[in-house]
Amino acid sequence: xxxxxxxxxxxxxxxxxxxxxxxxxxxxxxxxxxxxxxxxxxxxxxxxxxxxxxxxxxxxxxxxxxxxxxxxxxxxxxxxxxxxxxxxxxxxxxxxxxxxxxxxxxxxxxxxxxxxxxxxxxxxxxxxxxxxxxxxxxxxxxxxxxxxxxxxxxxxxxxxxxxxxxxxxxxxxxxxxxxxxxxxxxxx
Amino acid sequence: xxxxxxxxxxxxxxxxxxxxxxxxxxxxxxxxxxxxxxxxxxxxxxxxxxxxxxxxxxxxxxxxxxxxxxxxxxxxxxxxxxxxxxxxxxxxxxxxxxxxxxxxxxxxxxxxxxxxxxxxxxxxxxxxxxxxxxxxxxxxxxxxxxxxxxxxxxxxxxxxxxxxxxxxxxxxxxxxxxxxxxxxxxxxxxxxxxxxxxxxxxxxxxxxxxxxxxxxxxxxxxxxxxxxxxxxxxxxxxxxxxxxxxxxxxxxxxxxxxxxxxxxxxxxxxxxxxxxx
Numbered sequence: 001x002x003x004x005x006x007x008x009x010x011x012x013x014x015x016x017x018x019x020x021x022x023x024x025x026x027x028x029x030x031x032x033x034x035x036x037x038x039x040x041x042x043x044x045x046x047x048x049x050x051x052x053x054x055x056x057x058x059x060x061x062x063x064x065x066x067x068x069x070x071x072x073x074x075x076x077x078x079x080x081x082x083x084x085x086x087x088x089x090x091x092x093x094x095x096x097x098x099x100x101x102x103x104x105x106x107x108x109x110x111x112x113x114x115x116x117x118x119x120x121x122x123x124x125x126x127x128x129x130x131x132x133x134x135x136x137x138x139x140x141x142x143x144x145x146x147x148x149x150x151x152x153x154x155x156x157x158x159x160x161x162x163x164x165x166x167x168x169x170x171x172x173x174x175x176x177x178x179x180x181x182x183x184x185x186x187x188x
Numbered sequence: 189x190x191x192x193x194x195x196x197x198x199x200x201x202x203x204x205x206x207x208x209x210x211x212x213x214x215x216x217x218x219x220x221x222x223x224x225x226x227x228x229x230x231x232x233x234x235x236x237x238x239x240x241x242x243x244x245x246x247x248x249x250x251x252x253x254x255x256x257x258x259x260x261x262x263x264x265x266x267x268x269x270x271x272x273x274x275x276x277x278x279x280x281x282x283x284x285x286x287x288x289x290x291x292x293x294x295x296x297x298x299x300x301x302x303x304x305x306x307x308x309x310x311x312x313x314x315x316x317x318x319x320x321x322x323x324x325x326x327x328x329x330x331x332x333x334x335x336x337x338x339x340x341x342x343x344x345x346x347x348x349x350x351x352x353x354x355x356x357x358x359x360x361x362x363x364x365x366x367x368x369x370x371x372x373x374x375x376x377x378x379x380x381x382x383x384x385x386x387x388x389x390x391x392x393x394x395x396x397x398x399x400x401x402x403x404x405x406x407x408x409x410x411x412x413x414x415x416x417x418x419x420x421x422x423x424x425x426x427x428x429x430x431x432x433x434x435x436x437x438x439x440x441x442x443x444x445x446x447x448x449x450x451x452x453x454x455x456x457x458x459x460x461x462x463x464x465x
Contacts, residue, residue, distance in 0.1 A: 057417075061412055065422070067425055070410075169410045
């Protein structure tokens with residue numbers, strides 16, 4: 001401890017004694033030449049460090065991913081009958097496609113309790129999760145079991161050829177009031 | 189040195205020399221005067237009290253341990269030796285881990301079979317893998333017990349509060365080491381454990397695409413968020429394996445090692461192991 005104090009004292013004494021004549025020379029400048037290069041050096045270093053961190057963060061997100069696309073085509077709107085839940089894509093894409101009087105929407109087959117895939121029970125008109133017994137109505141509203149919120153809806157649009165396009169990466173949550181938003185339902 | 193031609197000694201003279209210790213002295217002299225020895229060790233070693241102290245003080249490895257410690261610090265009941273045991277377990281995971289790296293390839297097609305190969309076809313591979321695994325499990329337990337002891341003895345209080353914070357970072361890195369190592373066997377257990385584990389990153393505030401306040405951050409989506417940065421995509425696949433491998437073998441051990449150095453150094457600077465209250 002004592003040593004460091006004496007060292008610092010020495011330093012401060014040395015720096016003041018050296019600086020004072022220099023300061024008289026350059027009174028009209030804000031920074032001395034030494035200050036300028038010191039600040040410029042540190043600024044350059046910090047800027048390089050900051051930019052490299054940005055580059056590295058971007059580097060962690062490649063432009064191409066070798067994994068299944070979240071977007072898929074699901075045939076024509078006329079393939080789906082009013083009032084029915086289509087289980088055509090539950091095996092391959094984990095979604096149900098439902099048509100009511102207004103239009104078509106997509107229900108994601110992921111239980112909001114712990115992530116199992118529920119089953120559509122056509123006789124009881126409900127989705128039922130085999131894991132812990134959560135039940136959901138046709139539009140995905142939870143009404144029994146431990147599930148804390150309704151099933152999620154996914155983005156559905158019509159491509160220029162009149163084919164249904166479903167984007168599983170865009171979700172519409174009931175509890176956030178998103179079920180009526182554009183893209184959540186294909187109005188017919 | 190010796191210009192005279194060495195005579196070939198008979199067995200009897202050799203035995204005689206061995207008995208009276210002459211042979212040992214001769215060999216010692218020969219070795220100590222050889223160029224190999226004199227160029228490696230520039231001068232002799234005087235076994236004086238001063239040199240003994242210097243040997244301890246200037247030894248980089250013994251530097252981890254103070255020159256002198258309080259008597260109470262040696263009481264096993266006080267420290268449980270949990271910090272030391274944790275460090276020992278860390279060292280054994282480092283050694284066995286480096287050995288495992290000779291065979292393991294962090295590639296989707298190979299990882300699982302390399303693990304099996306190590307276990308069943310590489311001599312001592314099973315031993316190395318299990319030592320790595322059990323040392324890692326034990327390290328998690330001992331690091332918590334160490335933290336528990338430090339809490340019970342009040343050793344987190346000033347002037348040791350800085351070292352407590354370093355210790356909290358170290359326990360976090362220990363858990364992250366375990367978590368990243370969990371994926372590397374690349375079996376179903378690993379896959380789903382890490383799927384569940386990284387799903388939590390979806391809920392990161394601001395940076396997770398399902399987390400709170402993410403709507404205020406530009407560009408956050410399932411494709412660009414904390415989770416996809418961690419696993420290099422939107423599902424736990426080969427990119428996730430490679431990332432976890434690099435984190436497990438290089439990044440986290442380096443950071444944890446640096447923090448360990450600070451941790452041990454600060455014990456000394458903060459006045460050694462805390463005393464009984």
